[in-house]
Amino acid sequence: MTDMRYGGFTTLLYKEVLRFWKVASQTVAAPVLTALLYLLIFSHVLEGHVKVHGVAYTAFLIPGLVMMSVLQNAFANSSSSLIQSKVTGNIVFVLLPPISYQEFFAAYVLASVVRGVVVGAGVLLATCWFAPLSFAEPWWILAFALLGGAILGSLGVIAGIWADKFDQLAAFQNFLIMPLTFLSGVFYSINSLPPFWQQVSHWNPVFYMIDGFRHGFFGVSDASPWLSLAVVGTCLALLAAFTLNLLKRGYKLRA
Amino acid sequence: MSAAIRIQQVSKCFGSTQALDRVDLEVRQGEFFGLLGPNGAGKTTLISALAGLVRADAGSLSVMGHDVQADYRAARRCLGVVPQELVFDPFFTVRESLQIQSGYFGIGDNDSWIDEILENLGLTPKANANMRMLSGGMKRRVLVAQALVHRPPVIVLDEPTAGVDVELRQTLWAFIRRLNEAGHTIVLTTHYLEEAENLCTRIAMLKAGRVVALDTTVNLLRRFSAHSLRLRTADAMPVELTRGAAANGGWWSLPFDGFDEVEPLLARIRSAGCRIDDLEIGKPDLEEVFVRVMQGAHHD
Numbered sequence: 001m002t003d004m005r006y007g008g009f010t011t012l013l014y015k016e017v018l019r020f021w022k023v024a025s026q027t028v029a030a031p032v033l034t035a036l037l038y039l040l041i042f043s044h045v046l047e048g049h050v051k052v053h054g055v056a057y058t059a060f061l062i063p064g065l066v067m068m069s070v071l072q073n074a075f076a077n078s079s080s081s082l083i084q085s086k087v088t089g090n091i092v093f094v095l096l097p098p099i100s101y102q103e104f105f106a107a108y109v110l111a112s113v114v115r116g117v118v119v120g121a122g123v124l125l126a127t128c129w130f131a132p133l134s135f136a137e138p139w140w141i142l143a144f145a146l147l148g149g150a151i152l153g154s155l156g157v158i159a160g161i162w163a164d165k166f167d168q169l170a171a172f173q174n175f176l177i178m179p180l181t182f183l184s185g186v187f188y189s190i191n192s193l194p195p196f197w198q199q200v201s202h203w204n205p206v207f208y209m210i211d212g213f214r215h216g217f218f219g220v221s222d223a224s225p226w227l228s229l230a231v232v233g234t235c236l237a238l239l240a241a242f243t244l245n246l247l248k249r250g251y252k253l254r255a
Numbered sequence: 256m257s258a259a260i261r262i263q264q265v266s267k268c269f270g271s272t273q274a275l276d277r278v279d280l281e282v283r284q285g286e287f288f289g290l291l292g293p294n295g296a297g298k299t300t301l302i303s304a305l306a307g308l309v310r311a312d313a314g315s316l317s318v319m320g321h322d323v324q325a326d327y328r329a330a331r332r333c334l335g336v337v338p339q340e341l342v343f344d345p346f347f348t349v350r351e352s353l354q355i356q357s358g359y360f361g362i363g364d365n366d367s368w369i370d371e372i373l374e375n376l377g378l379t380p381k382a383n384a385n386m387r388m389l390s391g392g393m394k395r396r397v398l399v400a401q402a403l404v405h406r407p408p409v410i411v412l413d414e415p416t417a418g419v420d421v422e423l424r425q426t427l428w429a430f431i432r433r434l435n436e437a438g439h440t441i442v443l444t445t446h447y448l449e450e451a452e453n454l455c456t457r458i459a460m461l462k463a464g465r466v467v468a469l470d471t472t473v474n475l476l477r478r479f480s481a482h483s484l485r486l487r488t489a490d491a492m493p494v495e496l497t498r499g500a501a502a503n504g505g506w507w508s509l510p511f512d513g514f515d516e517v518e519p520l521l522a523r524i525r526s527a528g529c530r531i532d533d534l535e536i537g538k539p540d541l542e543e544v545f546v547r548v549m550q551g552a553h554h555d
Contacts, residue, residue: 011358019346089342093352093401096306096336097359098328255269255309 008099016111064186074116082160112153140216257320265314289455335407480539
């Protein structure tokens with residue numbers, strides 16, 4: 001009766017995607033609306049006053065908002081799913097079956113990437129009418145969306161496992177994820193910052209995700225996309241190794 | 256034939272609390288086994304260790320010959336656990352929950368078995384209802400169903416009837432009995448000792464993380480409990496009969512080993528001038544066994 005087409009990984013991935021899709025108004029539509037509001041406000045104030053890399057401000061802003069939505073929603077998916085499962089106790093449904101820690105990790109992270117990409121696509125679709133966009137090097141767009149989503153999905157797994165209460169998760173989100181994403185060049189080029197803050201920004205890995213992603217649209221960026229790819233790839237490898245180690249040890253999941 | 260469950264020298268500490276202390280236990284295939292003990296005795300920790308939710312500090316556990324750590328995939332496929340807490344995933348319907356649980360075990364097309372479980376547990380009318388919409392009893396039934404979706408040869412029920420109505424109990428036990436008759440090994444923890452007495456062929460009692468009694472139900476009843484002549488009288492009982500007897504609210508409980516002792520007992524009471532107002536024969540029961548075992552067990 002065992003069918004290899006089905007298994008722990010496939011089913012957990014399916015379940016995690018179905019979970020956010022069942023409440024799509026909250027998990028997809030709401031972040032699209034939020035991004036749209038950012039665009040309307042910032043573009044209304046700054047369009048005509050600011051150009052970045054020769055690109056009009058609204059066009060410059062759109063890829064940043066798309067990528068910010070990808071990252072924030074990828075984090076939200078794995079972290080909220082895990083904390084809810086832990087608090088309500090239904091995490092046992094995932095812990096009792098023969099699912100390896102690698103499958104567990106891959107399913108949660110991939111589902112996070114799916115949600116991030118779905119929301120990102122929604123934001124792109126909703127905002128692309130406001131400014132002419134080019135897709136100069138689309139492979140960069142795809143690469144940074146997937147890698148960035150995976151990094152934040154992995155961070156979400158860590159936060160979801162670590163947090164025992166919703167307010168601990170909120171603290172993780174408000175004091176780490178939000179500052180990293182907002183101070184990463186979503187709304188501006190870091191070249192417009194004073195030298196000190198430029199240096200600080202170079203230590204923020206989210207900057208490379210946004211910058212590399214934006215490079216895919218315009219073919220220009222603050223940093224080389226290859227450098228961004230190296231930073232983002234290294235971050236993902238380190239985070240994945242750390243998360244897998246937590247899961248292997250059963251940290252806060254298996255006493 | 257390997258044991259359904261083998262637990263060898265298993266210990267587990269939570270901080271300074273010794274939850275399990277060198278537990279040795281073996282459950283044979285096809286048994287209906289009871290795991291009893293007061294709150295905090297270590298029953299749930301033992302079940303959790305068996306299910307891989309808790310990692311033992313020392314010792315080994317296996318299910319159908321598969322070590323729960325080294326060969327966890329095979330061990331978990333052989334085990335179905337009904338957890339004690341009433342947990343559910345609020346995003347899904349009953350049927351979706353069961354299909355997802357099947358998928359976790361690598362089973363794709365499982366609808367015919369899911370339908371059978373739903374029918375047997377009286378859940379068919381609720382198959383497409385969201386889990387949030389179910390009553391506590393119905394959620395408990397779904398938990399049982401989830402533990403059975405992969406047809407595990409060993410089924411562990413951790414207090415499955417806590418706080419549920421009579422109808423569910425009867426439905427549940429009828430179904431579990433059928434599964435046991437079909438060859439499934441059942442391990443039950445419960446605070447309802449009457450259930451354990453009626454269902455379990457062998458029983459282990461835990462206290463402070465140790466096995467303090469392990470025997471067949473029949474032997475435990477024989478060793479620790481007896482028939483008793485229970486009578487109510489307002490008069491003074493003969494002193495020699497009150498030794499070893501228990502008194503409660505005007506009722507006396509006089510233990511006896513064989514029914515041929517009843518007539519002489521009654522004759523002695525009559526001859527002492529006692530008027531018997533009420534009379535009944537008390538059967539050996541597991542509650543008495545439990546109390547005596549727990550009182551007699553010392554944890555060093």
